[in-house]
Amino acid sequence: MKRENSETNNQNHEEIFHEHEIYIEPNPDHYRGGFVWSVCKGECELDCGLSLTIDDALNEAKKVIRELF
Numbered sequence: 280m281k282r283e284n285s286e287t288n289n290q291n292h293e294e295i296f297h298e299h300e301i302y303i304e305p306n307p308d309h310y311r312g313g314f315v316w317s318v319c320k321g322e323c324e325l326d327c328g329l330s331l332t333i334d335d336a337l338n339e340a341k342k343v344i345r346e347l348f
Contacts, residue, residue: 290305290333291303291305292304292333292336292337294337296340296344297344297345297348298320299318299319299320299325299344299347300318300319300320301316301317301318301337301341301344302316302317302319303315303316303333303336303337303340306329311329312331313330314329314330314331314332314333314335315328315336316328316330316336316337316339318340318343318344325347326340
């Protein structure tokens, strides 16, 4: 299941992968840029990170989820 934010200017991305939620949004630190990502299950954040692109963030988040199995 894939859900993308309708506001493409924000470049927010939400996706369900193996029953885990992946959230990606622009880094609030505009000086550094990139995108922050987090992997959650229910109310718990399991991991998070910073990537240069949305694709990199999605790949890193999916890698974390795969390592949980």
